[in-house]
Amino acid sequence: MKNDYLWNKTGNDSEIEKLETALKQFQFQDSALPEISSNVVQFKNTKTFKFPIFRAIAAGFIFAFGLIVFWFIYAGSEQEIVQTFKPDESAKEINLKVENSVENVRKVEKDIYKNSGEIKPEKHFINLKAKSKNQNRNAQKLIYKNEVRKTESKNKTQFVKLSVEEKEAYDNLMLALSITSSKLKIVRDKVQNTDEKTAINK
Amino acid sequence: MSEREITGNIFFFQKREEKASEILPVSETFKTEELIVEKILAGDKEAFGELYKMFSPLVHGIVLARVPFDETADIVQEVFISAYKNLHNLREPKAVGAWLAMIARNRANEFYRREKPTEELNENIRQKDNRQNQANEILDTIRLLPETYSETLMLRLVEGMTGPEIAGKTGLTHESVRVNLHRGMKLLRQKLGIEVREK
Numbered sequence: 001m002k003n004d005y006l007w008n009k010t011g012n013d014s015e016i017e018k019l020e021t022a023l024k025q026f027q028f029q030d031s032a033l034p035e036i037s038s039n040v041v042q043f044k045n046t047k048t049f050k051f052p053i054f055r056a057i058a059a060g061f062i063f064a065f066g067l068i069v070f071w072f073i074y075a076g077s078e079q080e081i082v083q084t085f086k087p088d089e090s091a092k093e094i095n096l097k098v099e100n101s102v103e104n105v106r107k108v109e110k111d112i113y114k115n116s117g118e119i120k121p122e123k124h125f126i127n128l129k130a131k132s133k134n135q136n137r138n139a140q141k142l143i144y145k146n147e148v149r150k151t152e153s154k155n156k157t158q159f160v161k162l163s164v165e166e167k168e169a170y171d172n173l174m175l176a177l178s179i180t181s182s183k184l185k186i187v188r189d190k191v192q193n194t195d196e197k198t199a200i201n202k
Numbered sequence: 203m204s205e206r207e208i209t210g211n212i213f214f215f216q217k218r219e220e221k222a223s224e225i226l227p228v229s230e231t232f233k234t235e236e237l238i239v240e241k242i243l244a245g246d247k248e249a250f251g252e253l254y255k256m257f258s259p260l261v262h263g264i265v266l267a268r269v270p271f272d273e274t275a276d277i278v279q280e281v282f283i284s285a286y287k288n289l290h291n292l293r294e295p296k297a298v299g300a301w302l303a304m305i306a307r308n309r310a311n312e313f314y315r316r317e318k319p320t321e322e323l324n325e326n327i328r329q330k331d332n333r334q335n336q337a338n339e340i341l342d343t344i345r346l347l348p349e350t351y352s353e354t355l356m357l358r359l360v361e362g363m364t365g366p367e368i369a370g371k372t373g374l375t376h377e378s379v380r381v382n383l384h385r386g387m388k389l390l391r392q393k394l395g396i397e398v399r400e401k
Binding site: 006007008009015016019020022023024025026027028029030031033 | 250251254255258259262263266271275278279282334336337340341358359360361362364365366380383384387391
């Protein structure tokens, strides 16, 4: 029964009862409810950096990250430009093609003269060649300008830096095209003349 | 079946019934605790009064196990103010008793951190009143016991709570409260007996 009194106050235990009466003076006295203001401000944990050095480090990291991002974007745009203007063949190959095309034009010219039976006017050809050279240069400049404008209008940020070999190849190509065009013009004129002559003879 | 076995079975079922009767009110108190907490969170100040009435003896007992009696009232008030401010952080409203007990323990320990320990002059002053002196001695002896025992004995002997009540409010199991009470009482008897023999 002693155990029960200690546990749930059933039965009797004089010893524990004595202790209870002795300690009753320390029992909790029903006091007033603690005053709680209506505007109890909840404590918010606003942790800030204790030292400014952390801020500096953080700023440094952000700056470095920004630089990396910028570099990636810039590199990407450069790659795009290279992809758009990527030459299919190397400069040497272009030069070879140009030379071949010039030779082909000369062959065609020779064949036409042979067929028509006329003598090839060397001097005239040289003069024409000289004239055409000047014209070609002007035309070349115009073409180059037009090309630049076109590329700039397409994408203003695109800018191609050609290497020495590429530039040389480009110039040669332009020259060859201008020569071929002039030659073809001469040939066309000659063919027209021969046609007229044969018509008159007939 | 022998007579001994039958009486054994009867005792077994009697004990089970007793246990069931002890457990049921505890679950009900859990429900009321939950409701009270919900009401307080909704802004009901009267509900906070109910919580105060319900748990102030528990908090007082826990604080008294650590702090001088004169300081207990202030610390109890501090505990409830702090509980009111941080009630939204309480995850399980069922465990509000255990949560308050934890705050009370922390506050009582804080008391010794901020206040320099001073020697009590009560013994000399209270020489005239023998009864009070004896009560103080018993209180000090309980404080000297291990924390778990001193807390449960304070709640039982000073606050007059029963074992199941202590278990329900602190969140401890019935078995552990029973063990704490009996072992604590055994130690207290030993210590008080030794003191009596010395005198």
